[in-house]
Amino acid sequence: MAKTLQDFIQQTQQDDTKNDFFQLETERVLEVNLDGEVWSKMGAMISYTGGIRFERERVLEHGLGKMFKKAFTGEGTSLMKATGNGRLYLADQGKKITIFDLQNDKLCVNGNDLLAFESSIDWDIKLMRKMAGIMSGGLFNVALSGYGKVAITTHFEPLTLVVKPGETIYTDPHATVAWSGNLTPEFKTDVSFRTLIGRGSGESIQMAFSGEGFVIVQPFEEVYHAHTEG
Structure with missing residues (x-):
C-alpha cells in the first residue's frame, strides 16, 4: 500500500524526545547523544548533527602493544x-544492533x-593465532571491561x-559474535567435517567454550576477507 510522503516521514523520522547516551533509533541504527567522546567502528557514521569532529585512531594513541597487535589484525580493528x-x-x-550496559x-x-x-x-585486542590460516580477517576479538555502554551488531x-560447568558448547567461528570475558575459547579441528562444511580450507575449525558463562551467536556465517599488505 502506497504512503504519502508525510505519512512516511512521520513513521521514520528520528525521535528527539529520548536522550540516553546510546539508544536504538531503529533496531539497525544506533543514536549516540554525544557530549564528550565515543569510539566506533571506522565507516559506521551515517549521519550527525551538531559540533562533532571525527578522527581515525592514531597509531600510538593506545600504546605500542596495541599498535603491534593492529599490525597483525589488519584493517578490521580500525x-x-x-x-x-x-x-x-x-x-x-x-545489521541488528544490541546495546549492553557493562557494570x-x-x-x-x-x-x-x-x-x-x-x-x-x-x-584490548586479543589475537586468536590458531585461526590465522582459516579466517584471515576474523582472528581477533576485542576484550571490553569496566563501566559503560557497548553496542554490538549481529546479522538477524x-x-x-x-x-554450564561440565558441558562444552561448540560454535562455528563465523557465526560467533561475543562471549563472557571469563571464558577462553579453545579451537577444535575436525577434518571429517570438511566435506559437509565446504570452507575451502580443507578442515573445519570449531570454537569450544567450557566453564560458566555465555556465548552469543548469530544465524549467519560472516565471511571474512583476508587482509594483505601491498
Whole structure:
C-alpha cells in the first residue's frame, strides 16, 4: 500500500524526545547523544548533527602493544573517535544492533561485530593465532571491561547460549559474535567435517567454550576477507 510522503516521514523520522547516551533509533541504527567522546567502528557514521569532529585512531594513541597487535589484525580493528556535542547516527550494513550496559563486566566481541563503546571502557585486542590460516580477517576479538555502554551488531536476531560447568558448547567461528570475558575459547579441528562444511580450507575449525558463562551467536556465517599488505 502506497504512503504519502508525510505519512512516511512521520513513521521514520528520528525521535528527539529520548536522550540516553546510546539508544536504538531503529533496531539497525544506533543514536549516540554525544557530549564528550565515543569510539566506533571506522565507516559506521551515517549521519550527525551538531559540533562533532571525527578522527581515525592514531597509531600510538593506545600504546605500542596495541599498535603491534593492529599490525597483525589488519584493517578490521580500525576505530574512529568522535568528539564534541551533538547527535551521531551509526550503523553497519543493516545489521541488528544490541546495546549492553557493562557494570564492571567483561565481554569479548568479535572485532567485526563491535559497533561502538563509551570511552570510559577499558579495551584490548586479543589475537586468536590458531585461526590465522582459516579466517584471515576474523582472528581477533576485542576484550571490553569496566563501566559503560557497548553496542554490538549481529546479522538477524542473536541467540545466547548459556555455558554450564561440565558441558562444552561448540560454535562455528563465523557465526560467533561475543562471549563472557571469563571464558577462553579453545579451537577444535575436525577434518571429517570438511566435506559437509565446504570452507575451502580443507578442515573445519570449531570454537569450544567450557566453564560458566555465555556465548552469543548469530544465524549467519560472516565471511571474512583476508587482509594483505601491498
